[in-house]
Amino acid sequence: MQVNQIQPNRLYKIASKFITHSILFLATIGIGMPFVWMLITAIKSPQEVSIFPPIWWPEVVRWDNFVTAWQTAPFGRFYINSIVTAAAGVLFGLITSSFAAYAFARIRFRYRDFFFLLMLAAMMIPGQIALIPNYVILAKLKWINTYQGIVVPHIANVFGAFLLRQYFMTIPDSLYDAAEIDGLGHLKIMLHVALPLSKPVFGTLLLYLFIQKWNAYLWPLIVTSKQNMRTLPVGLAMIRSAEYAIGPEHLMAASIFVLVPVLIIYFFAQKQLIEGIASGAVKG
Numbered sequence: 289m290q291v292n293q294i295q296p297n298r299l300y301k302i303a304s305k306f307i308t309h310s311i312l313f314l315a316t317i318g319i320g321m322p323f324v325w326m327l328i329t330a331i332k333s334p335q336e337v338s339i340f341p342p343i344w345w346p347e348v349v350r351w352d353n354f355v356t357a358w359q360t361a362p363f364g365r366f367y368i369n370s371i372v373t374a375a376a377g378v379l380f381g382l383i384t385s386s387f388a389a390y391a392f393a394r395i396r397f398r399y400r401d402f403f404f405l406l407m408l409a410a411m412m413i414p415g416q417i418a419l420i421p422n423y424v425i426l427a428k429l430k431w432i433n434t435y436q437g438i439v440v441p442h443i444a445n446v447f448g449a450f451l452l453r454q455y456f457m458t459i460p461d462s463l464y465d466a467a468e469i470d471g472l473g474h475l476k477i478m479l480h481v482a483l484p485l486s487k488p489v490f491g492t493l494l495l496y497l498f499i500q501k502w503n504a505y506l507w508p509l510i511v512t513s514k515q516n517m518r519t520l521p522v523g524l525a526m527i528r529s530a531e532y533a534i535g536p537e538h539l540m541a542a543s544i545f546v547l548v549p550v551l552i553i554y555f556f557a558q559k560q561l562i563e564g565i566a567s568g569a570v571k572g
Contacts, residue, residue: 323547326547328344330541356538356541358541358542360538377442378497388449389450408446437512463485503550
């Protein structure tokens with residue numbers, strides 16, 4: 289009798305696992321196919337790109353498409369600009385988010401909850417509303433076509449502050465109390481207690497900020513008018529426009545230039561990202 293009951297349960301688990309893995313496999317193909325097609329297109333000849341029905345693999349791999357795309361625009365300068373602005377944006381974003389999160393989580397002050405809700409309300413305001421006021425202020429400061437003009441207006445990140453604040457509040461009060469008994473102030477408690485215990489969420493926020501800063505397009509486009517201050521997303525749009533007459537294969541090669549750093553950062557930070565998501569699922 290027990291054998292008859294165990295057998296259907298085992299078959300059910302096998303069928304359930306098969307269906308789950310099949311769905312994940314199909315989803316992976318659907319998500320990954322555009323990236324595969326982008327890479328294949330980047331190594332085709334102009335004739336092979338325009339063939340219909342399309343071919344999956346070129347007869348001759350055209351690695352020179354990457355050289356042509358790189359030489360079409362000053363991608364070396366674009367890379368430097370993107371690295372500088374993204375690194376500075378991530379650094380200042382993490383600093384401001386950490387201080388704001390700790391203040392709202394651990395420091396008791398008047399109207400704390402009101403100011404926290406006010407900060408969250410800022411997330412509901414579209415960023416485009418502040419474009420003109422920010423530009424006018426930067427113009428008066430003479431920060432147009434400068435790194436600080438790209439970075440400074442967006443160093444504060446409400447989502448990051450909210451994410452870290454929620455995690456700081458899950459840390460037992462006994463740890464904070466023990467640090468206070470040892471004579472640590474708020475700054476040292478944040479640096480030696482709160483942040484070290486929040487590494488998974490901190491890593492997730494780092495990855496989120498990097499992708500956000502690296503892919504930023506609208507603000508760098510508005511605040512820069514000189515080519516030597518453009519970032520990679522803006523440079524990619526320049527290639528796509530009539531300013532540079534190149535084919536789709538070169539555009540795909542240029543897109544890979546923009547995508548590769550994000551994939552590298554994700555490869556090294558995926559462990560932190562998974563741990564951060566798991567921590568949020570357990571403690572949220």
